[in-house]
Amino acid sequence: MFSSGRVITPRKLFHRSAVFRATCQSRQCVTMSNIETGKKAAAFAAVNENIKNNQKVGIGSGSTVVYAVQRLAQRIKEENLNIICIPTSFQANQLIQEHRLNLGTLETCPILDVAIDGADETDKDLTCIKGGGACLTQEKIVASCAKQLVIIADDRKDSQELGTNYKKGIPIEVIPMAYKPVQMKIQDMFGGEVILRMAQQKAGPVVTDNGNFVLDWKFTKPCDSWDKCNTCIKMIPGVVETGLFINMAKVAYFGTADGKVNKRLFNKLQL
Ligand SMILES: O=C(CO)[C@H](O)[C@H](O)COP(=O)(O)O
Numbered sequence: 118m119f120s121s122g123r124v125i126t127p128r129k130l131f132h133r134s135a136v137f138r139a140t141c142q143s144r145q146c147v148t149m150s151n152i153e154t155g156k157k158a159a160a161f162a163a164v165n166e167n168i169k170n171n172q173k174v175g176i177g178s179g180s181t182v183v184y185a186v187q188r189l190a191q192r193i194k195e196e197n198l199n200i201i202c203i204p205t206s207f208q209a210n211q212l213i214q215e216h217r218l219n220l221g222t223l224e225t226c227p228i229l230d231v232a233i234d235g236a237d238e239t240d241k242d243l244t245c246i247k248g249g250g251a252c253l254t255q256e257k258i259v260a261s262c263a264k265q266l267v268i269i270a271d272d273r274k275d276s277q278e279l280g281t282n283y284k285k286g287i288p289i290e291v292i293p294m295a296y297k298p299v300q301m302k303i304q305d306m307f308g309g310e311v312i313l314r315m316a317q318q319k320a321g322p323v324v325t326d327n328g329n330f331v332l333d334w335k336f337t338k339p340c341d342s343w344d345k346c347n348t349c350i351k352m353i354p355g356v357v358e359t360g361l362f363i364n365m366a367k368v369a370y371f372g373t374a375d376g377k378v379n380k381r382l383f384n385k386l387q388l
Pocket residue numbers: 177178179180181182234235236237246247248249250251252253256
């Protein structure tokens with residue numbers, strides 16, 4: 118019985134909770150598809166504007182890159198383009214092969230024309246946090262070999278300052294035996310909290326494609342100089358790479374829920 122005094126039968130209760138569940142699910146669906154619309158719009162625009170025939174292209178990792186590879190495969194087929202794709206992860210490697218694209222390596226193609234990749238957050242200077250999918254090291258290596266890094270994301274990732282929307286911290290790939298001292302040193306030097314990333318469907322920590330662990334540094338306030346901070350962290354023995362991508366992205370495409378795309382260019386004068 119409700120406090121109003123009305124009697125509610127088990128049948129009515131079942132019906133009400135089914136309606137409630139359905140409403141919640143459909144609301145969630147709308148939100149999800151809006152985000153996917155943004156990701157797809159950004160990825161398609163980036164591939165349309167940045168890919169030309171005979172290029173060597175770095176393929177990033179994550180859910181937004183899936184759309185970029187779809188569009189790339191369409192264009193290769195329709196325009197008969199000759200493109201070699203260099204992956205940044207096991208996932209990217211699989212995507213390239215699923216779409217039957219030409220797979221290259223940094224051994225055969227050490228200089229790339231362009232790399233297209235997602236981001237977890239991007240600030241006003243196009244400094245990015247990457248590594249939400251634990252692929253930061255190969256992503257940074259591939260990006261460093263490309264003449265330009267193109268970032269694709271939905272507009273939740275477009276911030277003025279790092280840490281505004283992305284609260285999971287800065288990913289740092291570490292050699293497994295060093296994770297504890299590295300964790301303590303970063304906390305001592307910069308404060309905040311450094312967490313060993315745990316796997317979701319496996320007992321124990323996330324293991325990267327390189328056999329390493331990932332720490333997530335939840336900083337309490339943004340650094341005055343991400344560049345200095347990045348260099349300090351990289352100097353700690355056991356650190357393989359950080360998810361801070363500084364002065365690397367040349368352009369970012371942010372897709373909105375209604376399929377529009379905002380493009381932001383790297384402006385060195387701002388720095
Ligand atoms: O850095 C990455 C993986 O290490 C991804 O690019 C980043 O996490 C964004 O992923 P998504 O496109 O799924 O939002």
